[in-house]
């Protein structure tokens with residue numbers, strides 16, 4: 001791999017202030033060797049140099065929640081009945097075979113690169129995304145989903161999870177990490193949560209859970225009412241026992257919460273839930289466009305940040321949010337929590353890396369970290385402030401995406 005030197009009108013390293021007329025030097029091993037003002041960054045003759053005098057250089061973006069195996073399903077507007085929507089997604093998934101899942105995962109990964117995203121945290125149960133990530137030399141955590149709302153299913157679900165993880169572990173390694181995702185409190189019994197949590201801790205695997213997303217999920221656990229409770233009733237699945245918990249309390253009761261637990265959504269969480277998540281050191285994947293599209297409401301982002309939780313932005317699946325535009329999530333997050341532009345950008349760079357425990361490797365243009373970079377050419381009408389310009393950008397403004405020193409997307413070139 002050639003050494004590279006990139007210079008740009010502005011460099012936003014995210015570990016310090018924006019640098020006007022900055023540059024970054026990438027070594028042949030794919031790591032950042034130097035970042036700073038143009039004059040301070042060496043210009044070795046063997047490095048391929050590219051200058052972007054009208055563009056911004058940022059760290060590659062980190063998307064804390066995707067379902068790339070769902071790429072390519074024609075977008076249908078989320079329906080008001082969330083339980084029915086989930087059943088619809090299940091029905092469409094059942095129509096796909098392994099090769100179609102793999103094609104979807106590859107297409108989804110390419111769409112991430114086009115949008116400037118270089119690290120993902122993905123959940124799914126096809127196994128296609130970890131394979132696509134490994135073959136592309138990508139970066140991320142892939143959480144394999146496990147389901148089973150009836151307590152009597154827990155043993156079979158665990159056996160299936162162990163078998164699938166044994167198959168998939170050959171794709172992990174390097175920058176690709178495997179984890180497990182006991183999907184959500186409305187698809188996983190308390191018994192299965194306990195078993196998965198214990199097993200994951202013993203195996204050193206990170207966890208991801210869809211948590212406190214909908215009114216129906218809270219109602220199921222609080223008093224056994226709502227759409228999910230009705231659906232369980234039709235399948236003769238016993239209600240959660242005992243009732244009377246919030247989703248956060250339910251996972252705490254089953255030993256799922258910890259520093260390696262990524263909690264996705266966290267919309268319906270009150271002050272004591274947030275304090276509990278903070279005490280356990282959990283991280284949060286904040287997906288504001290998905291939450292709005294499903295009518296779940298706004299997550300208490302300001303309170304989550306105030307409590308010191310590690311929070312990163314996530315797009316959720318294209319079926320929910322419509323696109324993998326992470327900066328669009330950051331713009332909504334900014335409005336929800338009254339953030340300034342740099343803080344909103346943090347949610348899809350350094351803070352997102354922190355939510356995944358990857359802050360020593362990615363998330364900022366810091367010498368020694370992986371050379372994951374994105375060059376964005378903003379619309380000149382968006383004012384002079386580089387953070388504002390970056391935040392106002394979208395996938396159509398991305399000029400170049402580099403992952404570990406390798407070009408994975410260049411505007412105008414076919415993938």
Ligand SMILES: [Zn+2]
Pocket residue numbers: 065066067123210264316317
């Ligand atoms: Zn999701």
